Amino acid sequence: MSTDAVKTSLPVLTAKDFASDQEIRWCPRCGDYSILAQMKKVLPTLGIPRENFVFVSGIGCSSRFPYYMNTYGFHGIHGRAPAIASGVKVSRPELQVWVITGDGDALSIGGNHLMHMLRRNMGLKVVLFNNRIYGLTKGQYSPTSPVGKITYSTPVGSIDNPLSPLCYAIGSEATFVARSVDVDIKHLTFVLERAAHHEGTAFVEVYQDCNIFNHEAFLYASDKTIKADHILYLEHGKPLVFGKDVKKGIRLNGMHPEIVEVGKGINEDDLLFHDEKASEPSLAFLLSRMRHPEFPEPMGIFRDVAAPIYDQRVTEQIDAEIKKKGPGDFDALYNSGDTWTVE
Amino acid sequence: MSSTEAVAAQPHPDKKLEQVESVVIRFCGDSGDGMQLVGGLFTNVSAVFGNDVSTLPDFPAEIRAPVGTLAGVSGFQLHFSSHDIFTPGDEVDTLVAMNPAALKTNLGDLRRGGTLIVNEDEFDKGNLQKAGYATNPLESDEVISKYTIHRVPMTRLNRDAVAGLGLSQKEVDRSRNIFALGLVYWLYDRDSKPTVQFLNDKFKKKPDVLEANLRALRAGSNYGFSTEAFTTHYQVPRARLAPGTYRKIAGNEATAWGLVTAAKLAGKSLFYAGYPITPASDILHQLSNMKNFGVKTFQAEDEIAAMSAVCGAAFAGNIAVTASSGPGICLKGEAMGLGFMTELPMIIIDVQRGGPSTGLPTKTEQSDLLLAMFGRNGDSPLPILAASGPGDCFTLVQEAVRIAVEFMTPVIFLTDGYIANGAEPWRIPKFSDLAPISVVHPHGAASPGQFATEENGHASNGNGEGEPEFLPYKRNEKMARPWAIPGTPGLEHRIGGLEKADVTGNVDYSPHNHHKMVMNRCNKVAGIANYIPLQEVEGPPKGKLLVLSWGGTFGAVRTAVENCIAQGKSVAHAHLRYMNPFPRNLGEIVKNYEKVLIPELNTGQLRLLIRAKYLVDAQGHNKIQGKPFLVHELVRKIDETLEG
Ligand SMILES: Cc1ncc(C[n+]2csc(CCOP(=O)(O)OP(=O)(O)O)c2C)c(N)n1
Ligand code: SF4
Ligand SMILES: [Mg+2]
Numbered sequence: 007m008s009t010d011a012v013k014t015s016l017p018v019l020t021a022k023d024f025a026s027d028q029e030i031r032w033c034p035r036c037g038d039y040s041i042l043a044q045m046k047k048v049l050p051t052l053g054i055p056r057e058n059f060v061f062v063s064g065i066g067c068s069s070r071f072p073y074y075m076n077t078y079g080f081h082g083i084h085g086r087a088p089a090i091a092s093g094v095k096v097s098r099p100e101l102q103v104w105v106i107t108g109d110g111d112a113l114s115i116g117g118n119h120l121m122h123m124l125r126r127n128m129g130l131k132v133v134l135f136n137n138r139i140y141g142l143t144k145g146q147y148s149p150t151s152p153v154g155k156i157t158y159s160t161p162v163g164s165i166d167n168p169l170s171p172l173c174y175a176i177g178s179e180a181t182f183v184a185r186s187v188d189v190d191i192k193h194l195t196f197v198l199e200r201a202a203h204h205e206g207t208a209f210v211e212v213y214q215d216c217n218i219f220n221h222e223a224f225l226y227a228s229d230k231t232i233k234a235d236h237i238l239y240l241e242h243g244k245p246l247v248f249g250k251d252v253k254k255g256i257r258l259n260g261m262h263p264e265i266v267e268v269g270k271g272i273n274e275d276d277l278l279f280h281d282e283k284a285s286e287p288s289l290a291f292l293l294s295r296m297r298h299p300e301f302p303e304p305m306g307i308f309r310d311v312a313a314p315i316y317d318q319r320v321t322e323q324i325d326a327e328i329k330k331k332g333p334g335d336f337d338a339l340y341n342s343g344d345t346w347t348v349e
Numbered sequence: 350m351s352s353t354e355a356v357a358a359q360p361h362p363d364k365k366l367e368q369v370e371s372v373v374i375r376f377c378g379d380s381g382d383g384m385q386l387v388g389g390l391f392t393n394v395s396a397v398f399g400n401d402v403s404t405l406p407d408f409p410a411e412i413r414a415p416v417g418t419l420a421g422v423s424g425f426q427l428h429f430s431s432h433d434i435f436t437p438g439d440e441v442d443t444l445v446a447m448n449p450a451a452l453k454t455n456l457g458d459l460r461r462g463g464t465l466i467v468n469e470d471e472f473d474k475g476n477l478q479k480a481g482y483a484t485n486p487l488e489s490d491e492v493i494s495k496y497t498i499h500r501v502p503m504t505r506l507n508r509d510a511v512a513g514l515g516l517s518q519k520e521v522d523r524s525r526n527i528f529a530l531g532l533v534y535w536l537y538d539r540d541s542k543p544t545v546q547f548l549n550d551k552f553k554k555k556p557d558v559l560e561a562n563l564r565a566l567r568a569g570s571n572y573g574f575s576t577e578a579f580t581t582h583y584q585v586p587r588a589r590l591a592p593g594t595y596r597k598i599a600g601n602e603a604t605a606w607g608l609v610t611a612a613k614l615a616g617k618s619l620f621y622a623g624y625p626i627t628p629a630s631d632i633l634h635q636l637s638n639m640k641n642f643g644v645k646t647f648q649a650e651d652e653i654a655a656m657s658a659v660c661g662a663a664f665a666g667n668i669a670v671t672a673s674s675g676p677g678i679c680l681k682g683e684a685m686g687l688g689f690m691t692e693l694p695m696i697i698i699d700v701q702r703g704g705p706s707t708g709l710p711t712k713t714e715q716s717d718l719l720l721a722m723f724g725r726n727g728d729s730p731l732p733i734l735a736a737s738g739p740g741d742c743f744t745l746v747q748e749a750v751r752i753a754v755e756f757m758t759p760v761i762f763l764t765d766g767y768i769a770n771g772a773e774p775w776r777i778p779k780f781s782d783l784a785p786i787s788v789v790h791p792h793g794a795a796s797p798g799q800f801a802t803e804e805n806g807h808a809s810n811g812n813g814e815g816e817p818e819f820l821p822y823k824r825n826e827k828m829a830r831p832w833a834i835p836g837t838p839g840l841e842h843r844i845g846g847l848e849k850a851d852v853t854g855n856v857d858y859s860p861h862n863h864h865k866m867v868m869n870r871c872n873k874v875a876g877i878a879n880y881i882p883l884q885e886v887e888g889p890p891k892g893k894l895l896v897l898s899w900g901g902t903f904g905a906v907r908t909a910v911e912n913c914i915a916q917g918k919s920v921a922h923a924h925l926r927y928m929n930p931f932p933r934n935l936g937e938i939v940k941n942y943e944k945v946l947i948p949e950l951n952t953g954q955l956r957l958l959i960r961a962k963y964l965v966d967a968q969g970h971n972k973i974q975g976k977p978f979l980v981h982e983l984v985r986k987i988d989e990t991l992e993g
Contacts, residue, residue: 026843028855057793057838062661065846073843073856078835080664081845082657083687089654093661093669094835096647097620101665101835119657122650320645327640334642336610336780344543345596345777346397348587 019056021046026076032067037188037214038135042074044191045104045133048198049077052102060101062091064116066108067142068135068214085116088123088132095128099317102202105132110140113149113171124178126316127206133198134171134209137216138223145219157219172294172308175209176287182208183290183308188215189228193239193305200307206315226298227305236298240306245277248302256301263296282310361574365581371430372537372585373438376529377455378447378468379416380409380423383526388425389772390530390547394539395429396597396774399587403428403904404772405437405977410627410710417471417479422454431586435738435904437771439979443536445529447471447503449480456492465496466532468525470504499578503528503569510568511561520558524565531569538584541566591776598775600739600768601628604672604698605635607746609642612668614747615754615786620662620669622647622655627710628766629672629700652677656684656697663693664844666790666834668750672698674766675717676707679724685759686725689870691844692822692830694753694760696746697731701765701900703975712975713767715900716951721761722929722958728867730874732756733928735763737903740775742768745926751786756877757829763928765950767977768901791819793837822854827880828873830854875930884932888914888921894991895942897967899925899955902978906948909983920987925955936963946970946990948983 024046032038049059059077063069065084072079078101082090091105105123112120112134123130139157140146146159150171155164175183182204186197194212201208213224226236238248238256246256247268255277257266266272281289290309297303328334374391376384385406396402405426414421428438440460446452448471459465472485486492487500507528511521527548534541545563552559573579598606612619621644623633637646645667649655655671662669673681678699688695701717703709721733734749736742746762753760821842822830833840842854850857851865886895888910898906903924910922923938925931939945939959947956948970956969970986972978 028843055838057836057841060665060835072845075843077841078664079841079843079845080661080691081843081847082660083683083846086653086657086684089649089657090661090664092647092649092654093620093622093658093663094665095661096645096658097618097662097667097669098665098835118650119654122654324640324643324645328643331641334609334613334639336613339606339609339642340777340780341594341596343596344393344397345594346399347594348399348590348592 019050021050023056024049024076026074028073030074031070033218035215035217036067037137037216038068038071040188040191041133041135041194041212041214042071044194044198045075047195048202051199052202054102058101060091060094060103061106062087062094062103063106064108064111065142066111066135066140067216068108068137069106069111071106085111085114086119087111088116088119088130091130092123092126092128095130095317096320099129099321103130105130107132107134108141109134109136109138109150109171110148113169113174117174120174121178124175124180124207124209127179127181127313128316129205129207129318131201131204131208132210133201134211135214136171136211137214137220139216139220141216141219170294170297171211172209173291176291176294176309180209180309181206181313182310183294184209185211185213185303185305185308187213187224187228187237187305190305197306200310204310206313227303236302238302238304240280240282240293240304240308242280242282242307245274245279246304247274247277254302256296263292263301265301282307284309285311364574364579366538367581367583369583369585370432371428371434372442372583373426373428373440374443374445374533374537375424375426375441375455375458376445376526377422377424377451378526379451380411380413380421381416382423382447383523384423384425384447387526387530388427390544391533391539392427392429392597392772393547394534394541394543395427395585396595397543398540399590400429400431400585401434401588401590402430402597402772402774403434403437405767406770408711415479417448417450417476419450419454419480422451424451424455429585431588433588433590435908436977436980439981443533445533447525447529449476449482449486452486453480453482456486459496461495463496464499464536465492466499466501466529468503468529469500470502501532501572506568506572507565510564514557514561516557516561521561524561527562527565528569531566531571532573534566535570535573536579536582538582541570590774593776595774595776597772598739598743599770599772600736600742600764601631601700601770602635603739603742603775604736604746604762604764604769605632605639607743608636608668608670608696608750609639609644610743610780610783611747611750611786612644613642614783615668615750615788617666617668617788619644620647620659620667621645622649622658622662622669622671623673624649624652624655624677626652626674626677628702628769629674629677629698631769632672632698632700652680653684656681657687659695659697660684660688660691660693663688663695664691664835666832668694668696668754670696670698672700674700674702674710675704675720678717678720682724685731686727686729687846688759689725689729689731690846692757692870694750694757694832696749696753696760696762698746698762698764700769701763709975711766713765713901713977714950714973714975715765715902716954716973717763718899718928718951718954719957721763728871730871730929731759731761732874732877732930733761733763735900735926735928736768737900737924737926739768739771739773741926743775747783747786752877754786754788754832755829755880756827756873757832758874763900765901788832790837791831791833791840793833793839820852820854822849823852824869824873828869828876878930878933881927881930881932883934884923884925884938886921886923886938887911889919890921891941892919892921893942894920894944894946894987895939896920896922896987897925897939897945897947897955897959898922898949899928902948902950905978905980905983908980909987912980912984913987918987918991920991928955931962939963939965939967944968944990946987948972948978948986950977
């Protein structure tokens with residue numbers, strides 16, 4: 007290959023290069039638009055040729071996402087995106103594969119696949135659009151809807167105990183776990199970028215507004231006038247502080263977090279410090295259990311640790327077996343074991 | 350004689366050596382008695398000697414049912430012959446029963462006058478009771494008058510032979526099966542060399558156990574040689590098989606090898622995803638052990654995941670395969686529909702077992718044909734191929750891969766528990782003689798002059814003007830769409846389960862487009878009939894009766910029809926391997942006979958299809974017992990049908 011070819015083989019891409027020609031069919035002011043826009047900004051920064059991206063999704067409003075990206079895309083079936091993506095990734099580890107899923111898609115019908123995809127730690131990037139509702143089927147409650155939620159299928163209030171996607175991910179041995187908010191553009195871009203760079207499976211929950219069926223479910227986390235008191239930005243190696251004047255912090259009281267005022271005899275050293283690299287996920291789990299309104303909800307990278315990567319191990323085992331047994335010889339295979347000849 | 354030497358067949362001055370054409374022998378005992386092992390070893394020595402062989406392993410669904418009970422009986426039947434055979438045999442000539450429960454469940458299959466060899470030591474009160482015998486059947490007049498009984502105190506004789514090696518009683522008794530094997534080796538004049546070799550390899554690291562097994566083998570053989578009760582032993586001469594080098598092969602093994610072979614012939618990588626289930630698991634095991642062939646195996650969390658992963662791997666450009674049995678195929682249904690809708694090549698193998706639901710996990714049946722035909726929502730026909738025997742799995746699964754990649758469609762490959770576990774001699778092919786499978790991926794923009802859109806499409810109009818555009822649902826002469834894979838520059842495109850516009854593949858719900866796309870997909874699959882061989886018929890091209898069969902019943906049906914033809918009856922046999930679409934001459938064939946008889950191991954699934962498609966009044970012969978057909982029951986049915 008000539009050096010010219012090398013130079014020209016990686017053209018500089020822009021967000022526009024990742025936009026498909028398909029008309030976007032989300033409702034006006036749906037939070038999905040912002041996530042799409044940030045994704046298009048992040049991908050050109052990764053230095054990966056466009057043809058090596060694959061977006062895989064399940065079914066739901068959120069899962070229409072691949073149609074709007076000018077990459078390879080597979081709009082799958084409800085809940086199965088993790089499994090479809092696993093097939094893509096194991097068979098072609100060199101591809102960067104993103105999984106786009108919703109709270110119902112990932113945690114209800116696809117809960118089993120999500121768990122196994124996470125524990126295997128393939129190099130997949132998962133973005134879960136959490137709107138705490140079934141959008142596409144027009145507004146039934148989801149596994150993340152709070153108790154008491156009134157929907158078409160829960161006219162007198164939901165009695166299902168909801169679950170936190172991040173608790174689930176951490177319990178499933180995810181090696182990268184993060185959270186952001188659809189309209190928090192800079193932060194979302196930062197989180198997606200970090201996810202893209204993580205070598206194993208990266209799991210990102212995005213609080214997403216469903217403008218039609220669950221509008222303002224995350225107002226506390228997105229409204230600029232109030233969010234400072236309700237969310238907390240995680241920074242590796244830094245104390246957990248939040249609040250308008252950054253005067254509030256999280257301190258550990260035995261095994262329990264508590265909110266304290268910084269100053270008044272409590273200084274930063276008394277606070278809980280974030281460590282996204284902790285090999286044990288206890289801290290990440292504790293953070294994932296902090297819920298509104300009792301606590302500020304953490305945003306950012308909860309956990310980012312290195313672990314063996316499934317698709318790489320698959321290739322390694324193949325290489326090792328070839329080394330040990332020699333490359334497969336078909337005639338030798340057919341003739342292995344007891345044979346006899348008829349003249 | 351040193352213990353590593355084979356037992357040489359010595360002539361005995363007082364014992365007759367008779368020639369017989371073929372023999373059916375069955376070993377049965379407790380599932381812990383090693384019956385499958387000795388059955389396999391006997392098969393091997395017979396095959397290596399040059400007999401034609403056909404086997405029927407039969408084991409309980411419970412791994413270890415209580416010892417000595419009827420539920421725990423495991424059996425292995427072997428038919429070995431000096432001529433071509435297609436079945437493991439109807440009636441048993443020699444039954445080896447290691448305990449009363451085994452005798453009880455198997456004696457009914459021993460032919461009148463057959464040889465019964467029992468381990469007499471196990472016929473104590475407790476075991477008789479467990480088997481539900483009030484009195485010892487070995488002493489019943491009926492049994493004594495019907496069969497030639499050899500009451501052999503195997504447990505004691507074996508303990509004597511193996512004494513002094515410092516093994517525990519349990520370890521000693523474990524070689525009883527080898528003692529029994531030695532005895533029947535003598536009875537059928539078998540050369541034990543391959544077995545000795547096998548034992549040497551197996552117990553390389555346990556010299557005591559090796560010595561015990563070799564002594565047991567010899568003791569069993571010597572017992573036959575020296576005991577007066579055995580006056581005659583038998584020889585089954587070599588079969589006149591077509592020249593070539595042979596080995597024994599079981600269906601699942603052949604399927605696995607066929608898949609790896611097909612991927613190589615297509616120049617592609619093989620991706621296999623599966624979730625363990627009887628009787629399909631062996632395919633997963635086999636392929637997992639072939640990593641040096643570049644095979645990637647993925648044990649998924651369930652069948653839904655396995656099928657979904659296969660869709661992903663097919664999109665990514667691999668030869669993607671999954672296998673399961675009925676319950677798992679049900680779970681795969683939705684994702685198979687996705688594979689059909691996205692028109693990606695992939696193979697779904699159903700090793701059929703007794704259903705419905707969990708049914709008879711270890712027994713055979715042909716009751717998933719309609720599931721394969723119709724088990725998905727919407728109009729979603731898939732090509733279906735059904736192997737006719739263990740060796741055919743190797744050949745036909747390659748054909749399945751060829752159809753999948755040529756027509757861009759999932760293909761269902763049906764086998765069953767009987768051919769998956771059963772073994773037969775297989776003439777070993779040369780890899781270089783196998784037909785290559787052609788796969789074409791469109792090139793992308795990075796290969797100047799080869800941009801797929803040159804032959805594919807342009808955005809603004811159909812005149813080859815405007816921006817080049819890739820058209821993922823533009824079809825070729827076989828109505829297949831292009832298989833453009835990730836990593837190809839310029840061909841980025843999206844697929845999915847939603848209805849798509851003809852040619853462009855964009856999401857499209859418009860009425861006429863949907864009608865057209867449904868027809869396109871159906872016509873594509875129907876059109877495969879133009880690219881598969883015509884159906885062959887054995888016997889007269891016109892006549893009184895056509896026997897039409899499919900899948901794993903080939904051997905029994907072919908044998909039955911051949912017998913009838915030999916008796917001058919007007920019967921022909923057509924055996925289907927292409928189940929959807931049917932060969933294009935099948936409609937004509939079924940109308941060339943006054944009657945059509947369709948024997949099936951189900952309630953009449955093929956019959957339903959044949960009646961619906963060709964409007965013929967086909968009759969059925971249906972057996973749903975978890976067991977293959979017997980030749981004589983088919984002959985009887987053919988006679989009845991001819992007379993009726
Ligand atoms: C097998 C199956 N069951 C049910 C549905 C109907 N369905 C489609 S999307 C959906 C829920 C989507 O909710 P979520 O995953 O939260 O996505 P959102 O629309 O909120 O983005 C359901 C129940 C389906 N498509 N397939
Ligand atoms: S229903 Fe809700 S989630 Fe779906 S597109 Fe509309 S706003 Fe977005
Ligand atoms: Mg939702």
